[in-house]
Amino acid sequence: MTRVSVVDFGGDGRPIVVMHGLMGRARTWWRVAQWLRRYGHVVGFDARGHGRGPRGGPWTTEQFVADAAALVRSLGEPAVLIGHSMGGLHAWSLAATHPELVHAVVVEDMAPDHRGRTVDTWRGYFESWPVPFQSLAHVRDFFGDAGEYFTECVEERSDGYHLIAALDDLYEIASEWGRRDYWPLVESVRCPMLVIEAEHTFMPAGQQAEMARRAPEGRHVVAPGAGHVVHDSAPEFYRGAVEAFLSELLGR
Numbered sequence: 426m427t428r429v430s431v432v433d434f435g436g437d438g439r440p441i442v443v444m445h446g447l448m449g450r451a452r453t454w455w456r457v458a459q460w461l462r463r464y465g466h467v468v469g470f471d472a473r474g475h476g477r478g479p480r481g482g483p484w485t486t487e488q489f490v491a492d493a494a495a496l497v498r499s500l501g502e503p504a505v506l507i508g509h510s511m512g513g514l515h516a517w518s519l520a521a522t523h524p525e526l527v528h529a530v531v532v533e534d535m536a537p538d539h540r541g542r543t544v545d546t547w548r549g550y551f552e553s554w555p556v557p558f559q560s561l562a563h564v565r566d567f568f569g570d571a572g573e574y575f576t577e578c579v580e581e582r583s584d585g586y587h588l589i590a591a592l593d594d595l596y597e598i599a600s601e602w603g604r605r606d607y608w609p610l611v612e613s614v615r616c617p618m619l620v621i622e623a624e625h626t627f628m629p630a631g632q633q634a635e636m637a638r639r640a641p642e643g644r645h646v647v648a649p650g651a652g653h654v655v656h657d658s659a660p661e662f663y664r665g666a667v668e669a670f671l672s673e674l675l676g677r
Contacts, residue, residue, distance in 0.1 A: 429496055430477035432469040436462030439528065439675060440504035442497060443469040444512030446654070447599060448590045450476030453577045457507075457656050460664060464671045465505065470496055472512070474594040484597040486605070489515045494523050503528040505671070510535050510653065511598070514607065517636075521613035529617040529674050531667055534653050536632035537607035544596045544603070551592055557585030570658045608639075617642040619670045621663060623651040644670065 432451040434443075441461060443454040451469030458467045471478035473492055482488065493515055497504045505528050508516035513532035520527040558564045564579055564586060565572030579586040618640040622633040624647055637643035646666050651659035 429473075429479065429492055430471040431496065432471075434458035434462060434467035434469060436464070436466045438465040440497065440500040440502060441465040441467045442493070442500075442504045442506050443467065444493065444506060444508035444516050445469070445472065445475065446508075446510030446512055448475065448578055448588060448595055449509070449512075449574070450478075450577060450589065452476070453574050454656075455577075456660070457664075460668070461507075464668075464675055466500075468496070468500065472515070474598065475590045482594075482597065484594065485601060486515065486518055486607075490518045490522060493519050494526055497523075497526045505529045505531070505674070507531040507533075507667070508535070509533040509656065514602075517614055517618065518607070518610050520616055520618075521610040524615055527616055529619075529670075530614065531619045531621065531670065532633075532636070533621045533655050533663070534623045534626050534628060534633070536628035537611050537636060538629060538632060539602040540604065540606060542603045544600050547599060548596060551595075557582065557587050559585050561586065570652055571654050574654050574657050611636050612639050614640050617670075617674060618644070619666065620645045621655055621666055622647045623653055623655050623658070624649050625652050627653065 441464060445451060445453050450471045454469050461467050472489055473479050503526055506516035506519060513535035516530045517532055520530050555567065558579065561576050564576050568575045578588060580589050620633050620637045634645045637645035648655045648659040648662045656663045
């Protein structure tokens with residue numbers, strides 16, 4: 426088993442595994458975990474190439490899913506998976522390929538078909554950042570509504586703050602999404618699935634609502650005014666949607 430960097434946020438009961446997005450890490454979920462603990466035992470982990478997670482590929486969905494599956498097995502019972510962006514993709518992929526490990530899935534602002542998109546647009550954006558950032562306040566100011574999220578994604582070095590994840594690794598991860606159709610995995614999910622879409626999403630139009638329609642127990646909501654990191658940009662809406670889903674699902 427690949428050793429992953431696990432953050433135990435506490436709580437009792439059914440495992441709830443929070444799965445971060447591209448360039449993130451487990452600790453970006455700290456605020457969410459504070460209220461999520463009432464519903465179960467909340468655990469996060471740093472995905473391969475992120476935070477303190479294992480370095481090196483292969484940078485495939487299958488490898489990320491295998492890492493997550495190994496963690497869930499160690500928890501001893503099927504988990505609720507809550508994933509943002511990349512984490513959402515890996516969450517529904519795990520539910521599709523290892524249904525015995527997953528009780529339910531929450532997907533936050535991720536779509537299954539990015540074919541034709543390339544990382545070139547993202548490459549230009551990432552490489553325009555004023556790295557190294559001079560302070561954590563500089564990080565917060567630069568990223569605006571997502572500033573608190575990104576303070577968890579950087580580390581201090583001798584010349585300032587740098588993204589923990591390596592950009593070349595991120596390009597490899599994201600480039601796979603532009604080559605693959607993930608609809609078959611969505612259609613293989615057999616557990617309840619909540620899809621939370623940002624009003625200002627950059628995902629292909631209509632796909633997130635369609636995901637919920639194709640899932641046997643799917644639900645779709647749109648977070649008004651929210652950007653891609655819904656749990657930071659619309660935290661009250663996000664909490665309400667997730668709590669309603671979990672309350673019905675877990676009877677808590």
